[in-house]
Amino acid sequence: MIRCILDEQEGGSFRWIDIAQPQPDELEKVAADFGLSHYAVKDCLEPDHLPKFENTDGYQFAIVRFHSPKKAEEVKSLSVKQLPVRNGHAVEHEMATVQNLTSKIAFFYNDNFLITIHRQPVSFMDEIREKYVDAGFVKAPSAAVVKVIWYVLYSYEKEAEALVAQIDRLERRIFLRERIPDLQQRLYMLKRKASLCQRILFVTRDVMVRITTTPDDAASLQDVRDLHNKLEVAYDQMLEDVTNLLNVYISLSAQRTNDVVKILTIFSVFFMPLTFIAGIYGMNFDYMPELKHKWGYPATLLFMVAVALGIYIWFRRKRWL
Secondary structure, X not given: OEEEEEOHHHOOOOEEEEEEOOOHHHHHHHHHHHOOOHHHHHHHOOOOOOOEEEEEOOEEEEEEEEEOOOOHHHHHHHOOOOOOEXXXXXXXXXXXXXXXXXXXXXXXXOOOEEEEEEOXXXXXXXXXXXXXXXXXXXXXXXXXXXXXXXXXXXXXXXXXXXXXXXXXXXXXXHHOOOOOOOHXXXXXXXXXXXXXXXXXXXXXXXXXXXXXXOHHHHHHHHHHHHXXXXXXXXXXXXXXHHHHHHHHHHHHXXXXXXXXXXXXXXXXXXXXXXXXXXXXXXXXXXXXXXXXXXXXXHXXXXXXXXXXXXXXXXXXXXXXX
Protein backbone atom coordinates (compact mmCIF):
# COMPACT_ATOMS: atom_id res chain seq x y z
CA MET A 1 0.00 0.00 0.00
CA ILE A 2 1.44 3.35 -1.10
CA ARG A 3 0.50 6.55 0.70
CA CYS A 4 1.89 10.04 0.62
CA ILE A 5 2.70 11.32 4.12
CA LEU A 6 4.03 14.67 2.90
CA ASP A 7 3.76 16.40 -0.45
CA GLU A 8 5.42 19.54 -1.75
CA GLN A 9 2.14 20.59 -3.37
CA GLU A 10 0.52 20.67 0.08
CA GLY A 11 3.12 23.06 1.43
CA GLY A 12 5.74 20.52 2.48
CA SER A 13 9.46 21.15 2.05
CA PHE A 14 9.95 17.70 0.49
CA ARG A 15 7.97 14.69 -0.69
CA TRP A 16 7.56 11.73 1.67
CA ILE A 17 6.09 8.46 0.36
CA ASP A 18 5.43 5.58 2.72
CA ILE A 19 4.97 2.03 1.37
CA ALA A 20 3.55 -0.61 3.74
CA GLN A 21 3.46 -4.32 2.83
CA PRO A 22 5.05 -3.60 -0.55
CA GLN A 23 4.17 -5.59 -3.63
CA PRO A 24 6.73 -6.14 -6.41
CA ASP A 25 4.70 -4.17 -8.98
CA GLU A 26 4.35 -1.22 -6.55
CA LEU A 27 8.09 -1.13 -5.94
CA GLU A 28 8.82 -1.36 -9.65
CA LYS A 29 6.57 1.65 -10.29
CA VAL A 30 8.18 3.70 -7.52
CA ALA A 31 11.66 2.66 -8.69
CA ALA A 32 10.85 3.82 -12.23
CA ASP A 33 9.40 7.14 -11.03
CA PHE A 34 12.36 8.03 -8.79
CA GLY A 35 15.18 6.28 -10.65
CA LEU A 36 15.99 3.76 -7.91
CA SER A 37 18.38 0.85 -8.34
CA HIS A 38 16.81 -2.51 -9.13
CA TYR A 39 19.11 -4.30 -6.68
CA ALA A 40 18.35 -1.87 -3.86
CA VAL A 41 14.62 -2.31 -4.42
CA LYS A 42 15.13 -6.08 -4.41
CA ASP A 43 16.75 -5.80 -0.95
CA CYS A 44 13.55 -4.22 0.33
CA LEU A 45 11.65 -7.45 -0.40
CA GLU A 46 13.99 -9.63 1.70
CA PRO A 47 12.36 -9.92 5.14
CA ASP A 48 15.55 -10.88 7.01
CA HIS A 49 17.95 -8.36 5.46
CA LEU A 50 20.35 -6.85 7.99
CA PRO A 51 20.91 -3.08 8.44
CA LYS A 52 23.18 -1.35 5.94
CA PHE A 53 23.86 2.02 4.30
CA GLU A 54 24.66 2.83 0.67
CA ASN A 55 25.53 6.22 -0.80
CA THR A 56 24.73 6.11 -4.50
CA ASP A 57 24.48 8.72 -7.21
CA GLY A 58 21.35 10.77 -6.68
CA TYR A 59 20.14 9.30 -3.38
CA GLN A 60 21.08 7.45 -0.19
CA PHE A 61 19.77 3.99 0.62
CA ALA A 62 19.60 2.56 4.16
CA ILE A 63 18.01 -0.38 5.96
CA VAL A 64 17.39 -0.51 9.71
CA ARG A 65 15.48 -2.96 11.88
CA PHE A 66 13.29 -2.00 14.84
CA HIS A 67 12.24 -4.29 17.68
CA SER A 68 8.78 -5.62 16.91
CA PRO A 69 8.21 -9.14 18.34
CA LYS A 70 5.55 -11.12 16.53
CA LYS A 71 2.99 -13.38 18.14
CA ALA A 72 3.05 -17.12 17.63
CA GLU A 73 0.14 -16.94 15.21
CA GLU A 74 1.93 -14.33 13.09
CA VAL A 75 5.11 -16.39 13.12
CA LYS A 76 3.23 -19.45 11.82
CA SER A 77 1.74 -17.43 8.98
CA LEU A 78 5.15 -16.01 8.02
CA SER A 79 7.20 -19.21 8.33
CA VAL A 80 7.27 -21.96 5.76
CA LYS A 81 8.22 -24.55 8.38
CA GLN A 82 5.64 -25.12 11.10
CA LEU A 83 6.99 -24.32 14.53
CA PRO A 84 6.78 -26.95 17.26
CA VAL A 85 3.81 -26.26 19.50
CA ARG A 86 3.57 -26.66 23.27
CA ASN A 87 0.29 -26.04 25.13
CA GLY A 88 -1.18 -24.33 22.10
CA HIS A 89 1.72 -21.89 21.65
CA ALA A 90 4.80 -21.94 19.44
CA VAL A 91 7.97 -22.92 21.23
CA GLU A 92 9.51 -19.66 22.33
CA HIS A 93 13.13 -20.31 21.38
CA GLU A 94 12.05 -20.93 17.77
CA MET A 95 10.58 -17.41 17.73
CA ALA A 96 13.79 -15.68 18.85
CA THR A 97 15.08 -14.98 15.36
CA VAL A 98 15.89 -11.80 13.46
CA GLN A 99 12.72 -12.02 11.40
CA ASN A 100 10.44 -12.85 14.34
CA LEU A 101 11.76 -10.28 16.83
CA THR A 102 12.49 -7.36 14.52
CA SER A 103 10.99 -5.68 11.48
CA LYS A 104 12.73 -3.88 8.65
CA ILE A 105 12.47 -0.30 7.39
CA ALA A 106 14.17 0.75 4.17
CA PHE A 107 14.91 4.36 3.19
CA PHE A 108 15.52 6.01 -0.15
CA TYR A 109 16.16 9.73 0.18
CA ASN A 110 17.91 12.78 -1.20
CA ASP A 111 17.32 16.52 -0.85
CA ASN A 112 13.91 16.34 -2.52
CA PHE A 113 12.20 13.11 -1.49
CA LEU A 114 12.02 10.41 1.16
CA ILE A 115 10.66 6.92 0.52
CA THR A 116 10.12 4.56 3.48
CA ILE A 117 9.32 0.89 2.88
CA HIS A 118 8.27 -1.60 5.55
CA ARG A 119 6.22 -4.80 5.86
CA GLN A 120 4.89 -4.38 9.40
CA PRO A 121 2.72 -1.44 10.53
CA VAL A 122 4.82 1.45 11.86
CA SER A 123 2.89 3.76 14.15
CA PHE A 124 5.55 6.44 14.54
CA MET A 125 5.59 7.62 10.91
CA ASP A 126 2.53 9.82 11.37
CA GLU A 127 3.81 10.87 14.79
CA ILE A 128 7.02 12.16 13.20
CA ARG A 129 4.97 14.05 10.64
CA GLU A 130 2.81 15.72 13.31
CA LYS A 131 5.45 16.40 15.98
CA TYR A 132 8.45 17.37 13.86
CA VAL A 133 7.61 18.00 10.20
CA ASP A 134 4.40 20.00 10.67
CA ALA A 135 5.94 21.85 13.62
CA GLY A 136 8.85 22.98 11.46
CA PHE A 137 11.60 21.09 13.32
CA VAL A 138 12.27 18.82 10.34
CA LYS A 139 12.74 20.53 6.95
CA ALA A 140 14.83 17.97 5.05
CA PRO A 141 14.46 14.26 4.24
CA SER A 142 17.74 13.42 5.99
CA ALA A 143 16.43 15.03 9.19
CA ALA A 144 13.26 12.92 8.95
CA VAL A 145 15.41 9.80 8.54
CA VAL A 146 17.27 10.72 11.73
CA LYS A 147 13.96 10.95 13.61
CA VAL A 148 12.83 7.59 12.27
CA ILE A 149 16.11 5.98 13.35
CA TRP A 150 15.68 7.50 16.82
CA TYR A 151 12.29 5.78 17.14
CA VAL A 152 13.87 2.55 15.85
CA LEU A 153 16.56 2.68 18.55
CA TYR A 154 13.99 3.63 21.17
CA SER A 155 12.21 0.32 20.52
CA TYR A 156 15.40 -1.47 21.63
CA GLU A 157 15.60 0.76 24.71
CA LYS A 158 12.11 -0.33 25.79
CA GLU A 159 13.06 -3.96 25.21
CA ALA A 160 16.24 -3.46 27.26
CA GLU A 161 14.21 -2.11 30.18
CA ALA A 162 11.87 -5.12 30.00
CA LEU A 163 14.77 -7.60 29.87
CA VAL A 164 16.56 -5.93 32.78
CA ALA A 165 13.37 -6.13 34.85
CA GLN A 166 13.08 -9.86 34.10
CA ILE A 167 16.74 -10.44 34.99
CA ASP A 168 16.32 -8.60 38.31
CA ARG A 169 13.24 -10.66 39.22
CA LEU A 170 14.96 -13.94 38.39
CA GLU A 171 18.12 -12.91 40.25
CA ARG A 172 16.12 -12.11 43.38
CA ARG A 173 14.24 -15.40 43.25
CA ILE A 174 17.42 -17.40 42.60
CA PHE A 175 19.21 -15.97 45.64
CA LEU A 176 16.10 -16.50 47.75
CA ARG A 177 16.31 -20.17 46.79
CA GLU A 178 12.84 -20.22 45.25
CA ARG A 179 11.92 -23.03 42.91
CA ILE A 180 11.46 -21.60 39.40
CA PRO A 181 10.03 -23.89 36.70
CA ASP A 182 12.11 -24.00 33.50
CA LEU A 183 14.64 -21.52 34.88
CA GLN A 184 17.41 -22.59 32.52
CA GLN A 185 15.08 -22.15 29.54
CA ARG A 186 14.11 -18.68 30.77
CA LEU A 187 17.72 -17.62 31.18
CA TYR A 188 18.54 -19.06 27.78
CA MET A 189 15.70 -17.08 26.20
CA LEU A 190 16.84 -13.85 27.88
CA LYS A 191 20.37 -14.43 26.64
CA ARG A 192 19.18 -15.25 23.13
CA LYS A 193 17.02 -12.12 22.90
CA ALA A 194 19.76 -9.87 24.28
CA SER A 195 22.33 -11.42 21.97
CA LEU A 196 20.10 -10.95 18.92
CA CYS A 197 19.43 -7.30 19.76
CA GLN A 198 23.12 -6.76 20.36
CA ARG A 199 23.99 -8.17 16.93
CA ILE A 200 21.39 -5.98 15.24
CA LEU A 201 22.77 -2.90 17.02
CA PHE A 202 26.29 -3.92 16.03
CA VAL A 203 25.52 -4.07 12.31
CA THR A 204 23.51 -0.82 12.65
CA ARG A 205 26.74 0.92 13.64
CA ASP A 206 27.64 1.30 9.96
CA VAL A 207 24.45 3.27 9.41
CA MET A 208 25.20 5.46 12.45
CA VAL A 209 28.69 6.26 11.18
CA ARG A 210 27.86 6.98 7.55
CA ILE A 211 24.53 8.77 7.79
CA THR A 212 24.62 12.57 7.48
CA THR A 213 22.07 15.32 7.93
CA THR A 214 21.69 19.09 7.66
CA PRO A 215 23.73 21.39 9.97
CA ASP A 216 20.51 22.45 11.71
CA ASP A 217 19.83 18.83 12.67
CA ALA A 218 23.41 17.88 13.62
CA ALA A 219 22.58 17.89 17.35
CA SER A 220 19.68 15.49 16.76
CA LEU A 221 21.97 13.13 14.83
CA GLN A 222 24.49 13.20 17.67
CA ASP A 223 21.71 12.33 20.13
CA VAL A 224 20.83 9.32 17.97
CA ARG A 225 24.47 8.20 17.90
CA ASP A 226 24.72 8.62 21.67
CA LEU A 227 21.57 6.53 22.12
CA HIS A 228 23.04 3.84 19.88
CA ASN A 229 26.26 3.73 21.94
CA LYS A 230 24.23 3.62 25.16
CA LEU A 231 22.19 0.66 23.89
CA GLU A 232 25.28 -1.26 22.80
CA VAL A 233 26.77 -0.87 26.28
CA ALA A 234 23.44 -1.79 27.90
CA TYR A 235 23.05 -5.01 25.90
CA ASP A 236 26.70 -5.95 26.49
CA GLN A 237 26.14 -5.58 30.23
CA MET A 238 22.86 -7.48 29.98
CA LEU A 239 24.53 -10.44 28.29
CA GLU A 240 27.22 -10.46 30.97
CA ASP A 241 24.58 -10.33 33.72
CA VAL A 242 22.60 -13.22 32.24
CA THR A 243 25.77 -15.29 31.83
CA ASN A 244 26.78 -14.60 35.44
CA LEU A 245 23.27 -15.39 36.65
CA LEU A 246 23.30 -18.68 34.79
CA ASN A 247 26.67 -19.56 36.35
CA VAL A 248 25.32 -18.63 39.79
CA TYR A 249 22.27 -20.83 39.25
CA ILE A 250 24.45 -23.75 38.19
CA SER A 251 26.70 -23.19 41.24
CA LEU A 252 23.73 -23.06 43.61
CA SER A 253 22.28 -26.20 42.04
CA ALA A 254 25.62 -27.96 42.47
CA GLN A 255 25.78 -26.74 46.07
CA ARG A 256 22.30 -28.12 46.79
CA THR A 257 23.32 -31.43 45.27
CA ASN A 258 26.48 -31.48 47.37
CA ASP A 259 24.46 -30.75 50.53
CA VAL A 260 22.13 -33.64 49.78
CA VAL A 261 25.05 -35.97 49.06
CA LYS A 262 26.74 -34.79 52.27
CA ILE A 263 23.67 -35.61 54.38
CA LEU A 264 23.28 -39.01 52.76
CA THR A 265 26.98 -39.72 53.31
CA ILE A 266 26.72 -38.78 56.99
CA PHE A 267 23.73 -41.08 57.45
CA SER A 268 25.55 -43.91 55.71
CA VAL A 269 28.64 -43.42 57.90
CA PHE A 270 26.50 -43.58 61.04
CA PHE A 271 24.58 -46.67 60.01
CA MET A 272 27.36 -48.59 58.32
CA PRO A 273 29.02 -49.93 61.55
CA LEU A 274 25.62 -50.44 63.14
CA THR A 275 24.49 -52.46 60.15
CA PHE A 276 27.71 -54.44 60.34
CA ILE A 277 27.12 -55.32 64.02
CA ALA A 278 23.47 -56.21 63.34
CA GLY A 279 24.58 -58.37 60.43
CA ILE A 280 27.08 -60.26 62.55
CA TYR A 281 24.51 -61.06 65.22
CA GLY A 282 21.92 -61.92 62.63
CA MET A 283 23.84 -64.95 61.38
CA ASN A 284 22.29 -68.30 62.30
CA PHE A 285 25.06 -70.18 64.16
CA ASP A 286 24.62 -72.31 67.26
CA TYR A 287 27.88 -71.28 68.93
CA MET A 288 28.31 -67.51 69.02
CA PRO A 289 29.76 -65.30 71.83
CA GLU A 290 27.17 -63.61 74.03
CA LEU A 291 24.37 -65.45 72.18
CA LYS A 292 23.16 -67.11 75.41
CA HIS A 293 24.22 -64.26 77.67
CA LYS A 294 21.50 -62.64 79.78
CA TRP A 295 22.63 -59.08 79.04
CA GLY A 296 23.75 -59.71 75.44
CA TYR A 297 20.94 -57.82 73.74
CA PRO A 298 21.08 -54.57 75.82
CA ALA A 299 24.89 -54.68 75.77
CA THR A 300 24.85 -54.83 71.99
CA LEU A 301 22.42 -51.91 71.80
CA LEU A 302 24.59 -49.85 74.17
CA PHE A 303 27.64 -50.68 72.09
CA MET A 304 25.83 -49.47 68.96
CA VAL A 305 24.91 -46.22 70.72
CA ALA A 306 28.51 -45.78 71.83
CA VAL A 307 29.75 -46.30 68.26
CA ALA A 308 27.24 -43.75 66.88
CA LEU A 309 28.18 -41.28 69.61
CA GLY A 310 31.88 -41.74 68.89
CA ILE A 311 31.30 -41.09 65.20
CA TYR A 312 29.32 -37.96 66.04
CA ILE A 313 32.09 -36.62 68.33
CA TRP A 314 34.69 -37.37 65.66
CA PHE A 315 32.66 -35.50 62.98
CA ARG A 316 32.24 -32.50 65.32
CA ARG A 317 35.98 -32.32 65.99
CA LYS A 318 36.68 -32.49 62.25
CA ARG A 319 34.02 -29.78 61.76
CA TRP A 320 32.14 -31.91 59.25
CA LEU A 321 28.90 -31.23 61.14
